[in-house]
Amino acid sequence: MERTIDVKVDLKEQRRRAADGFRKSMSEHGTYVVRLLSSPGAGKTTLLQKTAENLGRDFRVGILVGDVETERDAERLAPFAPSHQITTGGACHLELPLIERALPELGAGPFDFLFVEDIGNLICPASHDLGEHLRVVLLSATEGDDKPGKYPKAFRSSDVVVISKTDLLPYVPFSVEKAQQDAKLVQSQLRFFSVSAMNDDGIAEWCDFLREQRKAQEAFAESSEAVGR
Numbered sequence: 001m002e003r004t005i006d007v008k009v010d011l012k013e014q015r016r017r018a019a020d021g022f023r024k025s026m027s028e029h030g031t032y033v034v035r036l037l038s039s040p041g042a043g044k045t046t047l048l049q050k051t052a053e054n055l056g057r058d059f060r061v062g063i064l065v066g067d068v069e070t071e072r073d074a075e076r077l078a079p080f081a082p083s084h085q086i087t088t089g090g091a092c093h094l095e096l097p098l099i100e101r102a103l104p105e106l107g108a109g110p111f112d113f114l115f116v117e118d119i120g121n122l123i124c125p126a127s128h129d130l131g132e133h134l135r136v137v138l139l140s141a142t143e144g145d146d147k148p149g150k151y152p153k154a155f156r157s158s159d160v161v162v163i164s165k166t167d168l169l170p171y172v173p174f175s176v177e178k179a180q181q182d183a184k185l186v187q188s189q190l191r192f193f194s195v196s197a198m199n200d201d202g203i204a205e206w207c208d209f210l211r212e213q214r215k216a217q218e219a220f221a222e223s224s225e226a227v228g229r
């Protein structure tokens with residue numbers, strides 16, 4: 001039997017406000033939050049290793065990484081930046097309270113960049129705002145160039161698409177152009193990067209973009225503060 005329970009609370013609105021509050025608080029601390037989504041194994045942790053290595057020369061970088069089980073990704077990231085694993089024990093996506101609880105585990109902040117690697121899944125994470133400034137979806141060359149249209153929410157809700165594992169392009173039937181066209185049909189404003197963590201192709205461009213985005217966010221936060229004064 002179906003029953004409707006009127007809880008008189010708009011949970012979606014509550015979550016939206018919490019995410020906006022987290023984003024604002026991170027901006028006030030000068031922390032630029034970048035979240036990575038993808039299907040399992042698309043290369044999120046490997047890209048974060050390279051990114052933390054590059055940005056870590058000039059910035060304080062912290063990383064929170066989600067998985068259903070094991071500390072493996074945090075162990076891989078630890079040599080590059082303070083990293084903490086969030087294990088959900090079964091849940092298919094991260095939620096903001098998990099991020100807020102895990103943040104102190106990274107130790108002394110605030111950070112210039114906080115990276116959040118969500119659980120490998122192109123469906124559930126797309127429905128949750130974790131208070132990030134930039135949402136990035138990875139699509140690896142081995143997954144097929146038809147995925148944006150098949151998993152539209154992940155691409156519609158993201159700001160950037162990173163096509164990963166480009167060193168494998170000569171060996172797999174994947175057209176970067178087709179993947180970009182498919183993604184643009186879902187969301188015309190998407191920005192694209194192509195990277196290989198194996199031969200470092202595109203890594204410097206990707207990291208320069210993150211530097212610029214952080215700077216723009218910082219300028220925006222300062223001007224909003226001045227207007228609010």
Ligand SMILES: Nc1nc2c(ncn2[C@@H]2O[C@H](COP(=O)(O)OP(=O)(O)OP(=O)(O)O)[C@@H](O)[C@H]2O)c(=O)[nH]1
Nearest residue numbers: 039040041042043044045046120165166196197198
């Ligand atoms: N050839 C190639 N392999 C890569 C590249 N990036 C990652 N890999 C390999 O792809 C596999 C998965 O990479 P991960 O970085 O663990 O992927 P992930 O998205 O973090 O995986 P989950 O956290 O399990 O969802 C590993 O064996 C990596 O070595 C790349 O640029 N080129």
Ligand SMILES: [Mg+2]
Nearest residue numbers: 044045073117
């Ligand atoms: Mg990973």
